[in-house]
Amino acid sequence: MEKEPKEQFQPQPYYIEDDEIDLYELYLTLKKRKKIVWGITGLFTLVALILCFVLPKTYRTEITLMPLGGESKGGLSSLLSSLPISLPGMSQSGITVESILKSRILKEQIIEDLNLLPLLFPDEWDNETKTWKLDEDEKPPTLIDGAKALDDLISVSTDKTTGVITVDVDFKNDPEIAYKIAEDLLNATNKILEEKTFTVSKKYREYLGKQLQEVKSRLEKLQRIYAKFTQGKIKEIPMLSFDNNTINNGKKEGRLIAEREKIKAVLEREELSPQDRKKLQDKLNEIEAKIKKLKTASTFVSVPNYQFNLIRLKTELAITQGLYQSLVQEYELAKAQEMRDQIAFQVIDPPYIPEKPYKPKKALMVIVGLISGLFIGIFAAFFKEWLDNVKERHKAEENG
Template sequence: MDENTLDLRDILKVLKKRRRLIVTVFSAFVSIALIVSFLLPPTYEAETNLRVKQQSKGLADSLLGGLGSMNPMGTKQVMSTYAEILKSRTVVQSVIDQTQQDKEEIPVYEDFIKTITTQPVKDTEILNIKVQAETPEEAQLVANTLVNTFIDRMIDLVRGEQSKVKEFIGGRLQESKKELETAENALQKYKQSQKITAPTEETKALIDKLATIDKLSADNQIAAETAKAKLASSQSQLAGQKPGFIAENPVIQQYKLKLAELEVNLVSLMQNYTDKHPQVIATKAAIVETRSKLNAEIVKVVNADAPSANPVHQGLLQAKLEAEAEVAVSTAQQQVLSKLIAQGEEQVGKLPAKEQGLVKVMRDANVSQEIYVMLAKRYEEARISEVMEPTDVQIIDTAIAPEKPIKPRKLLNTVIAAILGLFTGIGMAFTLEYLNKTVRTSEDVQHYLDLPVLGSIPAFDSELHKDTSMIGKVKQLFNSNNKQDRRA
């Protein structure tokens, strides 16, 4: 056997020799773990589950002509956004105010947020929420209060946006109603003054053509104004965001131009064909596809060129970029519509004076009526949406009071302490054995001095030199005999 190695007998010998040290260290670790586990206050955890559905097309998005319906934001990003809102200062501080007021020391937001964890369940629409507290009842109360406050916050956000849309449409509706009344009165007076009951076939065809263009122009103006309102709202929440950001992206610029061309082409087709014509259907499908690609590129720009750890910030930036794109497309479309209107008015100028006047007042009346009907319909949608609760988030499981604490884990702590104590004790035993350089056996003499051992002499302690030792007794007996001989 190599002199620098230990065999099993040497290991067992060291363990036996240092068994008291090993047991002492082992016991100390286990005792400390037990004491700490019993002294630490228990922590209870309550959990609840929410179903987070894909973001539905909101009212504001519908006013943008379907831009929001093509939003490619996935369920994962929606969950991340909602998780950030759930842990936002507004929501959590409200929960603190509702559940922690009876405590001597009210926790601050930074500390309280550490007791809340959110985790999406893989491949589902479920968001798991866990809350830790000192008692089962408090954990249950905080978890349920947190979820309810979060849903109330979502309702406020949605209703706030819908309220602004409703307010905008309501103002335009009142203006449109007055314009319609004025246009109808003007048409009636003109017919009476000129004694005209109906326009000629040529005039009627021209009026119908202009009415189609005017309706498209009115729809486009409403969409553009709504997009501008949404853009202003997004910019106000994104302080310092650089305007015209997407204009720097050539791919987005290309999609914007293509979308504008398709919209213009649709305008031209609508003058000659119905909605069921194959060319009209194909053009509408191309518009939907181009919008989808445009929005996908916008999301790519948001994630690549403007990364953020806050999904809420990304969502606002994405809404801003989408609104910018819609404004740009509407502007290009309006330019073409204005040219078509100018061409129609040029044709009107070739009609007799009476027919020209009739076309003008009939156009005004038709456009005013189309705008009023459209605004009235959308105002009713806004009014209904404002009072409806959003269904994107649903409570699947409410929190219940947990029966057992999750911390401290007494058994786990004890097992870990026992393992650490055992290894520490054994390590200390071998360390002390390694540091002990005293000569204890003949093998040690050969190992340290490299000399042969001829023999060994037993070591006598001091007791052998006392009278009670065997040699002392012999000496005493011998001395006593000598003394007796002298006396004799």
């Protein structure tokens, strides 16, 4: 019996599904659903147009500043470096023009100067009665609340390359208020910088000024006494101190006293480390010992009473003149250091009253509304087409 031949395996043809997008079909779909596309596009454009006229106008004025002064080497380290003792440098406080511009105290000062609380919270203010519209359990806005509201209207940016600071001030509906805020911002910033940048050089300069006035008054008094004594109007001299050394020793004592007062001024600073404070105290004790040694080295000589008083008077004048000269020199140095440490700014572009509103940007809003509506309309058209095709497919399966 012959065996039936086995059927040979015939491979089935494999058809690749055509997944390419048919642009013509897309065109037909959009043409078919054009009402949806144009309807949504028109709706979004209309909403954008309405918002252009409904949204309040916001006006912006700009200021450009260049910070000045405030060397990296602080006044304390500069003052310590002039002393005859080696101490590590100390940096000044971190006050900058930018930090003041971003501070709450500046915004509170602006609000007080311009009485901005009613303008910052117009919904809670009654213009007719000039009172706040509050419920029983509510409180009127405070300066802190106003500072937070004003913080949203003032933006500060710094160019890291040039150091130039740009300040933008926005305000709704009233361009003059935006200008007034910007103008007062400059004045308040300058005032706060003068109050807050309290360097050691400034403190030492003020201290030297007081000492200089006292020594000057003492010197003038001694000069009057000298004139009266040499004219024979008086015979006794009311001495303020006594030293029988030469004029050079008097000047030396004056320099020592000036150096002693400088160290005392530095010792008043709280940020000195215990080690630095001990070094300064040891130096102060050494100077006190030298001054005491000069005073105890005084000797009395047997001279006529007139010559003795004249020597005393000349010595006293020499001591006072030496102290006065030292204080004048130190005072000028302290003034120069204070100018170097002073933080200030120069206005490059002053504020101005804006003529056109910064926001809303009408053209941009219309374009964004048009493009957004077009894209959403196209998506809605294809979604509608897909949804109709799914429904037809289900109906065909149910009928078949």
